[in-house]
Amino acid sequence: MATPKNISVIIAIGVDVRDWSYATGLVNYLNKHAVKDTTKTNHWSFVLKSKKIKYNLRVVYAKSEFKKALDEKGAYVVYDGHSRYGQGPAFGPANLTDCPAATSYPNNPWEDNFRMGWDTIKVPCLEEILHHCTDPKEFPYKKAPKYFFARKSVKTIVSKAAVKKSSKCRQSNPAKRKLLKCSPANAKKANGRGKKTLLTRHYWMKTPSDYETLIQVGRKDLNKVHLKCKVLFMNSCSSKWHFYYALKRRKKNKASRCVFYMTRRVCGAATTEIFIKALFAGHNPTSSTGSKKFLKAMGIPDSGSIQFLK
């Protein structure tokens, strides 16, 4: 056989998700069906004789590794993790708690995101900020800035709040209100790291069980990569809506040829393993015909309705 073409396949598994059975199932699958490189941790290879391709696979668990993968020429990259409501991929050690102690983790891994999204997003104060003991930067403006890269729903909230004179605590319309004024008990709560990160925070929308605030995200990390990889499968909840538009911009700016697999809904299925199985079956994730094989194979319940996008 002629020398096969080498293609790197990097599977970056995010914080928390690395402890799920899907992640261990994936490693078990690779151990069984690919050749483990005993000299390196979490490295495998798989030769696809029919296509004269050698896949060099590795499973990584760090933000720096994910960043490196995005710029690996011709690589197929999978991120399997949380979207963090659009804050971006987050990585961390195994069995990390939802609120890691500040003594062990001065930098909270839950908020060390790979920034690759909108300028501003909406997150719940209690379920996200308090629960994961984070302290994201609040949207600092009274009205939308001149160049505002945000989804329509966020732009609507900002513009409605800017003209809204009333700011009653329980009104359903968007308005910028101090959490301390409207829910003092929640605002004064110290998180598991001993910080009161809701004390001075505002919220723009009230849901039945939470207070939604606007925070700054941006594309600090995405702007440092050239997207030299050939495929990026963002296997995280609603990844199309959180990240695709920023990726599309970056792709255009850098004349990248990367294609994307993105979810349109909340997801929680073993689709990364199915993606790898489809690769091993000889399907090409970059072609229009090949992508259909991937989409059909990954069309299982709770897969998040995956879409192939260029």
Next chain:
Amino acid sequence: MSIKKNLIEKLLTNEKVADFSESLVFREEILDDSESIEILLDILKNSSKPLKLRARQMLLEFSPQSLTEISSALESQNVNWRSNLLEIILVIISVSDNNERNTIYDAIKANVIPLLSDQGKIQHEFNNPVEIEYQSRVCDEAYLLLMNLLEPEYFDADFLQLDEKIRNQEIAVFESRFNQNLLS
């Protein structure tokens, strides 16, 4: 048991067949065949979970031309059933060519429109804690399916994050325009 049902069950239970489209029997006897659709939908409804998953995979191989028949099963008034079937239809649409979207819309609209009044909440059974960003209902997913056919760039997530009352208003406007033949 009918010959067709026998054929289908043999394929579904044969674990060596990972990709149904590679099976000659599937391509010649089952694919896009009306009786097979009926049998597969019955399996999808009444069988064990592993067999259901295989039946789902087999249905995903069907072409958009089968969508009228597949979508006719949406009349069964069960939230989970409707949600599953909408997911299947969405995958078949997502692998279709863009120039087929109008034809697909015409093929399924009569079966999907009645779901716009189904306010049943879709319950997912995730094994792990995921970030739940919205609670969708059958009517939301039916609306989004049709909207995606009419406007491929429609931003689903913004709609799903709207308050239920506002979503209902948008759906009502859509339904009214549909009834007046203003949608195409």
